[in-house]
Amino acid sequence: MxxxxxxxxxxxxxxxxxxxxxxxxxxxxxxxxxxxxxxxxxxxxxxxxxxxxxxxxxxxxxxxxxxxxxxxxxxxxxxxxMWAEHRRELRAGMVHIQSRSTPLYENTRLLRAYESNVVPGILQTRGYVVAALTTSARVHGLPLEDVEGAADARLSRQHLVTEPTGDNTYSFVIEAGALEHGFGGDAVMHEQLDFLLRVTRLPNVAFGIIPPLSGRTIRPGEGFYIFDDQLVRSEMWSGGFRTRRPDQIAYFVRIFDMLRELAVYGAAARELIEAARGFLQTRENS
The missing domain is CATH 1.10.260.40 (lambda repressor-like DNA-binding domains)
Structure with missing residues (x-):
């Protein structure tokens, strides 16, 4: 737990x-x-x-x-x-799980998200989503034929980020290492990095990256998502943490603010994205 x-x-x-x-x-x-x-x-x-x-x-x-x-x-x-076993939830199917979250994203005015190992789900390109969900399906013994439909369901809400209406705003913080944990191969990762470069320039998004070897005031940890001040979700290997308790939400807001202070934004964030691309190209040429 x-x-x-x-x-x-x-x-x-x-x-x-x-x-x-x-x-x-x-x-x-x-x-x-x-x-x-x-x-x-x-x-x-x-x-x-x-x-x-x-x-x-x-x-x-x-x-x-x-x-x-x-x-x-x-x-x-x-x-x-607060603690829901993945296997119990996944019995409903990957497509159902991805689809049922869409209204939550649509109705959230401010989404704050932190990830240490992966690109936040709503920012994943199709190739990245398919690769990540394929990994999840294999870990949990789920039908691989459901992956494409689940990917469609997840991608159906990405327009909330890329086509801003003023109703939804976003604050993302990721660890730099998340850019180097590749899903789907080098071509997929190049596409993903290109998309993140675009995200850094969107008016409704604050996209921060915590540089490697930065002086830490708080350790890296599991990813979590704060939907307004109403809900916190966090996914781990064996289960998902959920809470609507005001004291727990306040705790995660405080943690997020501490992580956000470590992050760089704008041009500095784009430099880190390009550095990850450089690492990828070096690996390709080796």
Missing amino acids: SDQAVAARKAFAVRLRDLRRDAGLTGRQLAALTGLHNTKISRIEHAQQNPSEDDIRAWCIACGAARQIPELIAAHREVEQ
């Missing part, structure tokens, strides 16, 4: 533990009142086991905190939704 999901689960466990302590109950006394096994109570309080919603209701009633039941159940659902 991501650090944020783990932290949220531990924080929820602490809330339940504090309810018990504030009620002046020991673990054994709470067990007697709720019918829960004492070992289960201990595991719940140490975030080693998830309580059910019925467990939460019984816990609150035993602690004289029945008024907190709706709030705690809502918080519990939020914690559980």
Whole structure:
């Protein structure tokens, strides 16, 4: 699990533990009142086991905190939704997953995105998208014949960036190394770099690149996307982190601002893109 999901689960466990302590109950006394096994109570309080919603209701009633039941159940659902297993989501198919995100992108006035290893999805060229989704399909054992349709679905929202209407604005920060992690071969990467050069000049886009060997005030990490101040998404190998919690969104905004301060923009960013092209050409000629 991501650090944020783990932290949220531990924080929820602490809330339940504090309810018990504030009620002046020991673990054994709470067990007697709720019918829960004492070992289960201990595991719940140490975030080693998830309580059910019925467990939460019984816990609150035993602690004289029945008024907190709706709030705690809502918080519990939020914690559980923070972490969604890729395999469970991917059963719906790659095309469905790409298509269902389009309304979110259309309705987001400011998208802030950070990537350390890949080009942000909405900025990927077709060749790059196909190569990246083919890799994902192979990792997760998905049908390769779905890749083209999924690529079409992802590319269908790229016009929001390239044909600005004033409704959607973007702030991207990537690590310079993301430009050198090639997908689809050299020709695809040349096309991708050309597209990014164009992106740096779009009026609705701030495109920053963190130079290599720069003095770091924050380490590189997993990519994440902030949709207005309403939602944060982050994809890892085994799952996707999601949160709408204001405190978690504020945390990611703060992280993004720290990363943004490390980035260069405009002509300096274009120099880094051309440097990546130079690295690519050197490799081609070797």
